[in-house]
Amino acid sequence: MKVGNKTTKWGILGCGKIAHKFAEDLLTIPNAKLEAVASRQLQKAKEFADIYTANKHYGNYSDLSKDPDIDVVYIATPHVFHYDNTLMCLNNRKAVLCEKPFAMNTSQVQEMIQKAKENRVFLMEALWTYFLxxxxxxxxxxxxxxxxxxxxxxxxxxxxxxxxxxxxxxxxxxxxxxxxxxxxxxxxxxxxxxxxxxxxxxxxxxxxxxxxxxxxxxxxxxxxxxxxxxxxxxxxxxxxxxxxxxxxxxxxxxxxxxxxxxxxxxxxxxxxxxxxVSTNGYNFEAIHVQEMLFQNREESTIMNFDKSLQLITLLDTVREKIGLHY
The missing domain is CATH 3.30.360.10 (Dihydrodipicolinate Reductase; domain 2)
Structure with missing residues (x-):
């Protein structure tokens, strides 16, 4: 995404394996910059920031969500934290690309989508396969x-x-x-x-x-x-x-x-x-997100809300049939 000389500034919440792959691919995207990273361990965040030349690092998620320099946050925490982490970012008017599964159940996903609509902020589930x-x-x-x-x-x-x-x-x-x-x-x-x-x-x-x-x-x-x-x-x-x-x-x-x-x-x-494809493949969804932000869209034209709702509904139905309750 580029408006004049403007670069899309990313934040990454969570510094695990998938976050490393995503950050590596961000380095290949024109007009994308990793602005800040956050981990519950400050040293881990610093090491991650050093590897991918992020400008800032935080030892908690809240501070990253409030960083005024960040345009969009990639949430790469474990499944059970997606709901809370996404709502926190949306409440701070940050666009969000959240790893799959979007949340733990349909009710949580519905609330996330509703919050994005209320705050008029972009939100997308990171089902990267769709964009490959x-x-x-x-x-x-x-x-x-x-x-x-x-x-x-x-x-x-x-x-x-x-x-x-x-x-x-x-x-x-x-x-x-x-x-x-x-x-x-x-x-x-x-x-x-x-x-x-x-x-x-x-x-x-x-x-x-x-x-x-x-x-x-x-x-x-x-x-x-x-x-x-x-x-x-x-x-x-x-x-x-x-x-x-x-x-x-x-x-x-x-x-x-x-x-x-x-x-x-x-x-x-x-x-x-x-x-x-010479990258890990996460650059394709990241480029799409930047295009959506450039167009001032609040929902993806490819991985839209209806598709995420269908997916979590199907996951909930399967869980019910196999007796898996979180």
């Missing part, structure tokens, strides 16, 4: 009807994590479990490709810390299409998305949620489509 070149290619290919209507979709995301009852992945108090952490990506894929389902079935393996260690979801649609989704924090999967259509197949290759390649199959032949 390979994913945009797939959406356009499906819309073109070149391969006909969709018959089915299969998507998975599983990784094997070392068991730590106090770590974010397994700790129920931190919103742990496979569904909210990685299952959200297959669910996002099905919503962006097939829309909201007519029928939802789900089952899960609930571990000793009370979170879902694996989750299996079956979805059915009025037009006859179906989707089979799987997520896990105890086993590694291919992490790919396979879309069967009337006249062919689309495979979003391994780690489909991040910069990847696409293979299309039609008339007995296959074609590999590769996309030249």
């Amino acid at each position: 070149p390979h994913y945009q290619y797939v959406l356009k290919l499906i819309t073109s009807k070149e391969l006909g209507a969709i018959k089915s979709l299969r998507a998975d995301f599983g990784f094997s994590s070392t068991f730590d009852p106090n770590g974010r992945i397994f700790n129920k108090k931190l919103g742990g479990g496979s569904l909210l952490d990685v299952g959200i990506y297959p669910l996002f894929a099905v919503l962006s490709i097939l829309g909201y389902p007519e029928n939802i079935e789900a089952k899960a393996d609930i571990g000793k810390t009370g979170v879902d260690e694996t989750c299996t979801i079956e979805l059915n649609y009025k037009n006859g299409a179906s989707a089979s989704l799987f997520s896990a924090i105890t086993q590694k999967t291919n992490t790919e998305a396979i879309i069967e259509l009337e006249n062919g197949r689309i495979v979003i290759n391994s780690r489909f949620h991040e910069p990847s390649s696409v293979t299309t199959y039609q008339n007995g032949t296959s074609k590999l489509h590769e996309f030249d």
